[in-house]
Amino acid sequence: MTTRRAPGYVELATRGQLARRVRTLQEFLHSCTVCPRRCAVDRRNELGECATGSQAVVASWTPHFGEEPAISAKRGSGTVFLANCNLRCAFCQNHEISQGKRTSSSSTTSTEELAAIFVELQNRGCHNINWVSPTHQVPQLTAALELAAHRGLAIPVVYNSNGYDSVEVLRLLDGVVDVYMPDLKYSDTVTGNELSGAQDYPLHARTAILEMFRQVGDKWILDDEGALVRGLLIRLLVLPNDLAGVEESLRWIAEELSPRVGISLMAQYYPAHRTQNQAQYPLLCRTISAGEWGRALESLEHWMDGDHHNVQDHQSSPRYYRPDFSDPEVPFADIDDFI
Numbered sequence: 001m002t003t004r005r006a007p008g009y010v011e012l013a014t015r016g017q018l019a020r021r022v023r024t025l026q027e028f029l030h031s032c033t034v035c036p037r038r039c040a041v042d043r044r045n046e047l048g049e050c051a052t053g054s055q056a057v058v059a060s061w062t063p064h065f066g067e068e069p070a071i072s073a074k075r076g077s078g079t080v081f082l083a084n085c086n087l088r089c090a091f092c093q094n095h096e097i098s099q100g101k102r103t104s105s106s107s108t109t110s111t112e113e114l115a116a117i118f119v120e121l122q123n124r125g126c127h128n129i130n131w132v133s134p135t136h137q138v139p140q141l142t143a144a145l146e147l148a149a150h151r152g153l154a155i156p157v158v159y160n161s162n163g164y165d166s167v168e169v170l171r172l173l174d175g176v177v178d179v180y181m182p183d184l185k186y187s188d189t190v191t192g193n194e195l196s197g198a199q200d201y202p203l204h205a206r207t208a209i210l211e212m213f214r215q216v217g218d219k220w221i222l223d224d225e226g227a228l229v230r231g232l233l234i235r236l237l238v239l240p241n242d243l244a245g246v247e248e249s250l251r252w253i254a255e256e257l258s259p260r261v262g263i264s265l266m267a268q269y270y271p272a273h274r275t276q277n278q279a280q281y282p283l284l285c286r287t288i289s290a291g292e293w294g295r296a297l298e299s300l301e302h303w304m305d306g307d308h309h310n311v312q313d314h315q316s317s318p319r320y321y322r323p324d325f326s327d328p329e330v331p332f333a334d335i336d337d338f339i
């Protein structure tokens with residue numbers, strides 16, 4: 001299905017409803033339950049596990065042409081990489097910004113500045129505003145979105161998260177977010193704890209994705225350039241030695257959501273961050289094998305029958321998807337390197 005439509009947040013902003021939701025979300029910061037860690041710290045004057053206070057912290061923002069084709073499309077996705085993270089993944093490929101030098105008050109981004117970034121990305125022709133790792137900064141992001149909507153922002157918002165999201169927060173994003181693109185990293189609780197330091201990852205991620213599905217369903221709405229303007233795309237990163245439990249996640253998606261949900265099956269794993277320590281992470285010290293990738297493809301074919309799947313190239317992906325945040329304007333290789 002193709003269409004052009006104004007994103008829901010534009011009307012919510014016009015009616016004053018988005019401002020009310022922002023106020024509610026900002027109250028979450030006073031005894032923080034913005035994510036399932038529920039640190040209960042007052043983020044106006046102390047930091048919780050995500051080391052992020054009441055102001056946004058942006059690591060990088062730029063048009064990005066290497067996201068899934070329905071996200072980057074022809075004119076690129078307006079990616080806004082939020083610094084810090086509420087997970088601690090041992091293999092994080094963005095660890096320089098998610099787990100490196102943590103936030104300081106001098107590196108925060110005001111609501112005004114963040115709104116200006118959104119509008120600038122629209123002015124550069126991007127199809128969407130792509131919030132990358134937004135979970136712990138939703139109150140700040142929505143405040144900037146409300147301001148940007150009054151300044152003419154009218155392109156879809158993509159919520160590109162690690163899946164460790166709060167349902168209470170997601171309910172307040174109903175009609176605000178147009179495209180949900182969560183990870184579903186693990187199907188096993190112990191693995192989620194060991195590799196990402198997250199209690200009950202599968203429970204929380206599945207509950208969050210159920211809420212995303214309730215909001216946008218399994219149908220995709222594309223614009224006339226093939227960019228996704230409303231829908232759900234779940235990312236499954238295949239890990240060596242079946243540590244992600246991809247087949248079990250696909251079974252759950254097919255049985256509890258729909259076999260027509262869009263899936264992005266990812267082969268880009270390579271040892272990064274702490275998994276470069278082979279002695280500490282012997283099961284994660286290599287890229288995935290052809291056999292492991294083949295079994296993931298068979299599982300996708302077995303459980304899913306939708307039209308909206310994206311499947312990475314097994315051979316080239318681990319080389320191409322390596323961000324370098326030393327230049328925040330160009331953290332990824334040029335589009336020519338992806339094709």
Ligand code: SF4
Pocket residue numbers: 032033034035036037038039040041043047048049050051052086135136137
């Ligand atoms: S958003 Fe940060 S402070 Fe709030 S509960 Fe999550 S990790 Fe803790």
